[in-house]
Amino acid sequence: MEHRDDIGAKLGMWIFIFTEILLFGGLFLVYAIMRNRYSVEFHQCAHHLNAFIGTVNTIALLVSSASVAMSITAVQKGDKKTAVILLFVTLLCAAVFMVNKYFEWGHKFSIGLYPGSQLMLTLNHGSIMFFSLYFFMTGLHMFHLIVGGIILTIVAIKVQRGAVNAGSYVLLENGGLYWHLVDLIWIFLFPLLYLIT
Amino acid sequence: MQTESVHITPYRTYAWVLIALMTLTLITVTVTWINLSALTVAIALIIATVKAYIVLTYFMHLKFESSLFRVFVAMVLMIYVLVILFTLSDYLLR
Amino acid sequence: MAAVFGAFVLGFSSILTGLNFIVTMHRMRAPGMTFFKMPLFPWALYATAWIQVLATPIVGITLLMIIAERWLRIGFFDPSLGGDPILYQHLFWIYSHPAVYIMILPAMGVITEIIPTFSQRRIFGYKAIAISSLAIALVGYFVWAHHMYTSGMSTTARWIFSLLTFLVAVPSAIKVFNWVSTMYKGSIQMAPPFLFAVGFIFLFMIGGMTGLSLGALATNIHVHDTAYVVAHFHYIVFGGVGFAFFAAVYYWYPKMFGRMYNFKMANWSFVFLFAGFNLLYFPQFVIGIMGMPRRYFDYLPQFTFGHQLSFFGALLLVIGIVIMLITLASKKGAKAPDNPWGGRTFEWQIPSPPPVENFEVMPELKENEGPYDYK
Numbered sequence: 070m071e072h073r074d075d076i077g078a079k080l081g082m083w084i085f086i087f088t089e090i091l092l093f094g095g096l097f098l099v100y101a102i103m104r105n106r107y108s109v110e111f112h113q114c115a116h117h118l119n120a121f122i123g124t125v126n127t128i129a130l131l132v133s134s135a136s137v138a139m140s141i142t143a144v145q146k147g148d149k150k151t152a153v154i155l156l157f158v159t160l161l162c163a164a165v166f167m168v169n170k171y172f173e174w175g176h177k178f179s180i181g182l183y184p185g186s187q188l189m190l191t192l193n194h195g196s197i198m199f200f201s202l203y204f205f206m207t208g209l210h211m212f213h214l215i216v217g218g219i220i221l222t223i224v225a226i227k228v229q230r231g232a233v234n235a236g237s238y239v240l241l242e243n244g245g246l247y248w249h250l251v252d253l254i255w256i257f258l259f260p261l262l263y264l265i266t
Numbered sequence: 267m268q269t270e271s272v273h274i275t276p277y278r279t280y281a282w283v284l285i286a287l288m289t290l291t292l293i294t295v296t297v298t299w300i301n302l303s304a305l306t307v308a309i310a311l312i313i314a315t316v317k318a319y320i321v322l323t324y325f326m327h328l329k330f331e332s333s334l335f336r337v338f339v340a341m342v343l344m345i346y347v348l349v350i351l352f353t354l355s356d357y358l359l360r
Numbered sequence: 361m362a363a364v365f366g367a368f369v370l371g372f373s374s375i376l377t378g379l380n381f382i383v384t385m386h387r388m389r390a391p392g393m394t395f396f397k398m399p400l401f402p403w404a405l406y407a408t409a410w411i412q413v414l415a416t417p418i419v420g421i422t423l424l425m426i427i428a429e430r431w432l433r434i435g436f437f438d439p440s441l442g443g444d445p446i447l448y449q450h451l452f453w454i455y456s457h458p459a460v461y462i463m464i465l466p467a468m469g470v471i472t473e474i475i476p477t478f479s480q481r482r483i484f485g486y487k488a489i490a491i492s493s494l495a496i497a498l499v500g501y502f503v504w505a506h507h508m509y510t511s512g513m514s515t516t517a518r519w520i521f522s523l524l525t526f527l528v529a530v531p532s533a534i535k536v537f538n539w540v541s542t543m544y545k546g547s548i549q550m551a552p553p554f555l556f557a558v559g560f561i562f563l564f565m566i567g568g569m570t571g572l573s574l575g576a577l578a579t580n581i582h583v584h585d586t587a588y589v590v591a592h593f594h595y596i597v598f599g600g601v602g603f604a605f606f607a608a609v610y611y612w613y614p615k616m617f618g619r620m621y622n623f624k625m626a627n628w629s630f631v632f633l634f635a636g637f638n639l640l641y642f643p644q645f646v647i648g649i650m651g652m653p654r655r656y657f658d659y660l661p662q663f664t665f666g667h668q669l670s671f672f673g674a675l676l677l678v679i680g681i682v683i684m685l686i687t688l689a690s691k692k693g694a695k696a697p698d699n700p701w702g703g704r705t706f707e708w709q710i711p712s713p714p715p716v717e718n719f720e721v722m723p724e725l726k727e728n729e730g731p732y733d734y735k
Contacts, residue, residue, distance in 0.1 A: 074387050074388075076332070076387065077383050077386070077387035077388075079331070079335075080334075080335070080382070080383050080386060080387065081379055081380075081383045083335060083338060083339070084338075084378075084379045084382055084383070084413055085375075085379060087338070087339075087342045087413060087414065088375050088379075088413055088414075088416065088417040088420075089417070090342065090343075090346070091342070091346060091414060091417035091418060092417040092418075092420055092421045093421070094346050094349070094417075094418070094421075095417065095418045095420075095421035095422060095451060095454075096421055096425075097350075098349070098350055098353060098451070099425070099436055099447065099451075101350065101354065102353070102354075102357050102444065102447055103436075103442075103444075105354075105357060105358065106357075106444075107442070120295065120298070124291065124295050127291050128288060128291065131284060131287045131288060131291065132284065134321065134325050135280050135281070135283065135284040135287075135325070137325075138275070138280050138283075138324070138325045139277055139280050141275075142274055142275055142276065142277055142280070145272060145274045146274065184428070184432040184433055184434045185432050185433035185434075189433075190433075190441075193442075194441065194442025195442060197435075197441050197442050198436070198441075198442045198443070201428075201434040201435070201436065201441075202436075204432075204434065205425070205428055205434050205436075209424070242327075245325075246326055249321055249325045249326045252321060252325070253318055253321055253322070256314050256317045256318050256321065257311075257314050257318070259314075260294055260310035260311070260313070260314050261307075261310070261311075261314075264294060264295065264298045264306075264310050265298075265306065265307060265310070266298055334386070342414065345414060345498075345501060348502060349454060349501075349502070352502055352505070352517070352520065352521070353450055353454075355514065355516055355517045355520055356446075356450070356505065356513045356514045356516075356517035357514075358514075359514040359515075359516040359517065360512075360513075360514040
């Protein structure tokens with residue numbers, strides 16, 4: 070019999086998640102120090118972010134997280150069809166998030182606000198830091214979202230083919246954990262960037 | 267090695283958790299319309315922490331895993347908070 | 361920028377190694393081997409693994425920020441864009457100080473294996489050593505800013521980090537006491553690995569003591585960026601990690617290659633290494649206190665004698681390394697028995713060199729057996 074250790078696999082995934090938390094943790098540390106130094110500018114710049122889009126994205130991510138969690142329940146019950154549909158809902162929410170982000174970033178780019186742009190370099194130091202942090206943090210988060218999306222697509226295919234089933238679903242659990250991590254980071258990014266007006 | 271009993275969380279739990287998270291999101295958004303000056307960030311962070319706690323406990327199944335996982339998560343978060351505090355001991359007290 | 365990205369990717373190897381070790385130690389211990397029956401080398405690796413997992417991401421994100429600074433002009437550390445270079449120092453040392461514990465902890469683990477084997481005595485204070493490994497890992501995570509006393513940090517931060525630096529010396533000292541106590545009344549076998557282990561204790565103690573004087577705020581300001589720091593660092597990382605590495609090679613060489621080596625040659629390599637090492641680095645403590653700055657190839661006339669001593673020490677050191685390499689490279693030694701040193705841990709119960717899959721049957725630790733039960 071092949072050696073299989075689901076708890077071990079999950080433990081490994083959790084430890085990987087710790088490294089991700091600390092990766093973003095370093096960024097939040099930079100944020101804390103810069104915000105402390107330039108609190109007035111951060112305050113003003115946050116007005117330029119669209120809190121409505123941010124809220125929609127938050128809700129999209131929360132729904133996607135819930136549907137991943139539910140898909141685990143579905144797989145445990147052996148309900149393949151529901152599981153795949155739920156994973157599809159998750160990916161759909163991720164797509165909504167990405168489209169929103171595209172418009173959000175696209176708008177900023179169109180008015181010439183992007184890292185290293187002429188406009189950016191004319192701003193005061195606090196504003197440069199705010200928008201640098203904004204682009205860097207949401208950018209890195211978006212990268213994780215895309216990776217998570219790819220992972221969940223692969224998992225969804227495996228669920229469809231029956232490779233992930235009621236007897237062996239640790240892959241889905243780990244993929245879900247990664248997705249929740251993406252959600253977790255956004256839970257902190259959203260108020261710190263959009264809601265400090 | 268599938269000896270541990272499997273815990274199946276019912277759909278209903280997740281639905282309630284989702285509703286709770288949505289409510290908290292709406293609260294945190296509405297609070298920004300009221301000007302509480304210095305308190306704003308504190309409230310936003312507290313609500314975010316509550317949300318994170320809910321996600322960790324239910325979505326990430328910490329409630330149903332062995333206590334080892336909970337100990338690890340608590341330890342890592344504690345270390346991270348200490349790192350922030352020690353760094354701020356430089357920046358805030360210069 | 362490519363180099364920075366390379367360092368970032370390298371971070372993954374560190375993280376994944378740590379991840380692998382932690383999960384392995386939690387899930388794949390031999391039957392009967394509880395955590396407190398595990399040999400102390402894996403204990404040290406367990407502590408190391410946690411540092412690798414928790415510290416490396418910080419340098420990872422720092423490297424990403426540097427890439428963003430050079431590529432996209434997102435200048436978190438660039439004062440001309442509103443950034444803060446001291447913040448870079450913080451982030452860098454949050455990783456890089458724990459990184460030195462990544463080096464020294466496995467070295468301590470090796471010494472903890474060698475001392476009881478060659479004294480044929482149960483390790484003194486097993487639990488204290490195991491816990492002190494974890495304590496070093498934990499406290500060692502919070503001492504990073506003692507590299508930055510002169511960077512313009514707040515006074516409060518400076519004394520906090522000085523205090524924490526003193527604290528991390530406590531578990532290290534506990535280990536030294538336990539090694540020495542283990543030897544007491546043991547039947548000591550003066551083989552090369554043991555010589556190197558004892559050499560380690562001596563050099564590590566000098567390195568540790570001078571580390572304390574560097575951790576103290578006032579003296580640090582005086583000797584900051586002098587050869588004193590260089591000497592301290594080398595006493596820990598070469599005298600400590602290096603000698604432990606040599607000890608480990610001499611200890612496990614028979615197991616790895618199934619051959620013994622020439623003891624006489626090995627002992628001579630120790631004599632040259634030990635004498636050369638002290639002659640090379642001890643004078644640097646002295647000229648460091650006299651004011652010789654580090655990172656300069658040139659020096660004032662009053663430092664000439666110290667530099668000359670260092671030079672001759674370096675020659676002896678190289679001779680020692682060459683003797684060691686010759687000793688280990690010649691495979692003419694006698695065939696190694698399964699257990700040449702009388703060790704009690706599992707690896708000595710299988711043939712040398714180990715066969716594929718290592719163990720014919722799953723090894724098992726009986727109810728009242730420990731890893732260091734010598735007759």
